[in-house]
Amino acid sequence: QLQLQESGPGLVKPSETLSLICTVSGGSLGFHYWAWIRQTPGRGMEWIGHIDHIGDAYYNPSLKSRVTISVDTSKNQFSLKLSSVTAADTAVYYCARDPGDFWSGYSFWYFDLWGRGTLVTVSS
Amino acid sequence: EIVLTQSPGTLSLSPGERATLSCRASQSVSKSYLAWYQQKPGQAPRLLIYDASSRATGIPDRFSGSGSGTDFTLTISRLEPEDLAVYYCQQYGDSPLTFGGGTKVEIK
Numbered sequence: 361q362l363q364l365q366e367s368g369p370g371l372v373k374p375s376e377t378l379s380l381i382c383t384v385s386g387g388s389l390g391f392h393y394w395a396w397i398r399q400t401p402g403r404g405m406e407w408i409g410h411i412d413h414i415g416d417a418y419y420n421p422s423l424k425s426r427v428t429i430s431v432d433t434s435k436n437q438f439s440l441k442l443s444s445v446t447a448a449d450t451a452v453y454y455c456a457r458d459p460g461d462f463w464s465g466y467s468f469w470y471f472d473l474w475g476r477g478t479l480v481t482v483s484s
Numbered sequence: 485e486i487v488l489t490q491s492p493g494t495l496s497l498s499p500g501e502r503a504t505l506s507c508r509a510s511q512s513v514s515k516s517y518l519a520w521y522q523q524k525p526g527q528a529p530r531l532l533i534y535d536a537s538s539r540a541t542g543i544p545d546r547f548s549g550s551g552s553g554t555d556f557t558l559t560i561s562r563l564e565p566e567d568l569a570v571y572y573c574q575q576y577g578d579s580p581l582t583f584g585g586g587t588k589v590e591i592k
């Protein structure tokens with residue numbers, strides 16, 4: 361059974377770069393699309409971006425200047441980097457699967473499998 | 485960007501009752517590309533409905549979705565105690581993908 365698990369520092373200093381990894385187990389990255397989503401009490405849920413296993417990424421325009429999503433197929437992982445963080449980036453970060461079929465060439469843009477989420481706090 | 489407004493904010497009902505949750509979009513959602521998720525306390529969201537009315541794998545048939553254009557509804561036909569959760573809608577007809585603010589369902 362496919363599972364996703366987020367990992368990374370729970371505390372990041374302002375102006376630094378937030379880095380998270382999502383490890384996919386029980387299946388391959390190669391068939392679907394993958395995403396990062398974050399959730400805060402104040403702003404609710406926010407889509408950060410999507411990636412496929414060959415590294416084509418799509419970002420939320422509101423975050424695009426600060427976000428990089430990449431994939432490492434050898435480790436069955438994909439990662440999130442968010443630069444120049446502020447307190448407003450404090451959130452629970454989720455990785456998720458978009459069940460679209462990469463080999464048919466389209467994403468569904470909704471999410472049928474989620475990691476448990478990881479809280480990242482931005483504070484000095 | 486499409487803004488999704490969910491109502492009511494909180495719904496308090498007894499087991500066996502029918503719950504009707506609304507999701508209204510600021511502009512028409514292309515091809516009814518709207519999903520619903522359930523998030524129980526301390527858990528990740530779970531996909532319930534996609535394409536406005538298609539149930540995800542393993543979702544009980546007491547959950548149903550309907551609607552098109554700017555107005556969408558999630559109905560829980562007979563509430564069960566385990567349905568205590570926050571329910572979110574998400575549109576994927578336009579970029580960026582956006583989520584509603586959620587409706588909390590409380591069980592009396």
